[in-house]
Amino acid sequence: MALDQATVARIANLARIKVTDDELQAWATDLSAIITFVEHLDEVNVDGVEPMTGVGDFPLPLRADKVSDGGYAEVVTSNAPEGALGFYTVPKVVE
Amino acid sequence: MSGLTDLTIAGARAGLDSGDFSARELAQAHIDAMAQHKALNAFITETPERALADADASDARRAKGESAGPMDGVPIAMKDLFCTEGVRSTAGSHILEPFVPPYESTVSGKLKAGGSVMLGKANLDEFAMGSANITSYFGPVTNPWVAGGGDNRQRVPGGSSGGSAAAVAARIAIAATGTDTGGSIRQPASFCGIVGLKPTYGRCSRWGIVAFASSLDQAGPMTRTVEDAATMLQVMAGHDPKDSTSAPYDTPNFAEKLRAGVKGLKIGVPKEYRVDGMPAEIDRIWHQGADWLRAQGADVVEISLPHTKYALPTYYIIAPAEASSNLARYDGVRYGLRVPGKDLKEMYENTRAEGFGAEVKRRIMIGTYVLSAGYYDAYYLKAQKVRSLILRDFTQAFEQVDAILTPTAPSAAFALGEKQDDPVQMYLNDVFTVPASMAGLPAISVPGGLSDEGLPLGLHLIGKPFDEVTLVQVAQALEEAAGFSARPAGY
Numbered sequence: 001m002a003l004d005q006a007t008v009a010r011i012a013n014l015a016r017i018k019v020t021d022d023e024l025q026a027w028a029t030d031l032s033a034i035i036t037f038v039e040h041l042d043e044v045n046v047d048g049v050e051p052m053t054g055v056g057d058f059p060l061p062l063r064a065d066k067v068s069d070g071g072y073a074e075v076v077t078s079n080a081p082e083g084a085l086g087f088y089t090v091p092k093v094v095e
Numbered sequence: 096m097s098g099l100t101d102l103t104i105a106g107a108r109a110g111l112d113s114g115d116f117s118a119r120e121l122a123q124a125h126i127d128a129m130a131q132h133k134a135l136n137a138f139i140t141e142t143p144e145r146a147l148a149d150a151d152a153s154d155a156r157r158a159k160g161e162s163a164g165p166m167d168g169v170p171i172a173m174k175d176l177f178c179t180e181g182v183r184s185t186a187g188s189h190i191l192e193p194f195v196p197p198y199e200s201t202v203s204g205k206l207k208a209g210g211s212v213m214l215g216k217a218n219l220d221e222f223a224m225g226s227a228n229i230t231s232y233f234g235p236v237t238n239p240w241v242a243g244g245g246d247n248r249q250r251v252p253g254g255s256s257g258g259s260a261a262a263v264a265a266r267i268a269i270a271a272t273g274t275d276t277g278g279s280i281r282q283p284a285s286f287c288g289i290v291g292l293k294p295t296y297g298r299c300s301r302w303g304i305v306a307f308a309s310s311l312d313q314a315g316p317m318t319r320t321v322e323d324a325a326t327m328l329q330v331m332a333g334h335d336p337k338d339s340t341s342a343p344y345d346t347p348n349f350a351e352k353l354r355a356g357v358k359g360l361k362i363g364v365p366k367e368y369r370v371d372g373m374p375a376e377i378d379r380i381w382h383q384g385a386d387w388l389r390a391q392g393a394d395v396v397e398i399s400l401p402h403t404k405y406a407l408p409t410y411y412i413i414a415p416a417e418a419s420s421n422l423a424r425y426d427g428v429r430y431g432l433r434v435p436g437k438d439l440k441e442m443y444e445n446t447r448a449e450g451f452g453a454e455v456k457r458r459i460m461i462g463t464y465v466l467s468a469g470y471y472d473a474y475y476l477k478a479q480k481v482r483s484l485i486l487r488d489f490t491q492a493f494e495q496v497d498a499i500l501t502p503t504a505p506s507a508a509f510a511l512g513e514k515q516d517d518p519v520q521m522y523l524n525d526v527f528t529v530p531a532s533m534a535g536l537p538a539i540s541v542p543g544g545l546s547d548e549g550l551p552l553g554l555h556l557i558g559k560p561f562d563e564v565t566l567v568q569v570a571q572a573l574e575e576a577a578g579f580s581a582r583p584a585g586y
Contacts, residue, residue, distance in 0.1 A: 010467075011467070012460065014467060015447070016426070016443040017444060017451070018444035019448070027460070030518070031457070033517070034461055034518060035464070038408040038412050038474065040404070040405065041409065041412075041481055043405075044477075044481050044484065049480040049483050051482075051483065052482040055296040055310060055534075061336070078195075079194055079197075080428070080429055080430065081193075081431065081432065081433035088429055090428055090442070093438070
């Protein structure tokens, strides 16, 4: 299926990637080629087949619901492009 | 002391143990090689001081009669997808350019605790997305191999672990770490004439490895011999409570049957891998591989993996879907690049537009699309079901055979600039490696010979889940029969 410009704009918005209007058509062509490629799967009959959600044949492990690590906010936030007092900062979201 | 850079892990250990040279001398020889071959662009961050400090610690241990293990004192390259404490870890991306992890990934930590000497962080495709190492924000890696016959075009090293493969092939590092999501260890190993082993999914911890597609990503060794791959995997593998998908199984001695031969083993050759338009030289090396195993007493039989041709389309739904989710974390808030905007949403959008390269954006957008409302069932759920069928093909085949032999890649290393305009053409590089990834199976690429142009071609073996012992056993037999001794001119 060919993706149109409106679909690309919708995807880019969901993915939070800025795509300018003059880039939309190039992305539509580009992504359509890949979607067309993956649509080969339409040929496969999957009636009664369970989806494979993971590889491991062992159950997911459980552990006690207890804090096991932490207490070093400065280390955790040390890579923040902007941070203050052991917190992350973002542009104002509440007026 | 150029001989020092020709050593295998096994050879280095023997020389260090007998006192022929020190770990510091060994490290210095490789640091010199790294400086001499800077033009390959195999490293994003070089860490020569760290390497010398690691080497001195190794020498000090040996002086006391102690050893940290079979890689104590061995100089390695670390793919820059592994978070290394205090050493910048970029994933080949602008968005992580300034990132210095305050923690160490489990696998790199095991190698560190095992005494290995880290030369630097190896270049890779951005977020491990690529098959030619041309998507790195830090520039492409050059394959040390060039074709014969006056064709001097620069060749790609394969990807995504292209810097790792180039470093090992160019004798800059004795071994390197790689990660493999759809072929990212095996295809560059094939292109650079080295050994690359992707273990069973769950064998090595993913904790602290920058995530691309979590149900596929797996770390593994890249070395110059099969024996070295087994040795390095021994150090890297093991259950890790910090990764819930890490297998809670004991680690076997991977070299247990290294030289047991293949007599009596059954090797499958899948007829569906004989794809249209396969170059004659690929078909030839594949037949040669089968003949080598047969000559050593293996029973080589044709098998069928009917859903082979659907593996790549399935991969290009599942891997981007997982990537779009994993890469949502790069938002300019907690680490890496931040590009301001008029509000929070615009800051996200600007940061991600500037921080990600074209291939990464492509995969995030494909992944977002196939997971979006109205399309989820048609694409993502469908792909998960086809993935079940791909796994079933292998499960049935392994009721019959002990290992499967295929070519690693459909071509030798191509020239920089080729296949760059059409993403689907680039994706086809992984046509032989992706099926094993989808099924979580262990697989290895071993150098089989040279192409008509004089470039290396790999042979690919796929094993049963958690049976790397047999995989290594068969790989060793192939390696011995191939007797691959060619090396890139000038290295």
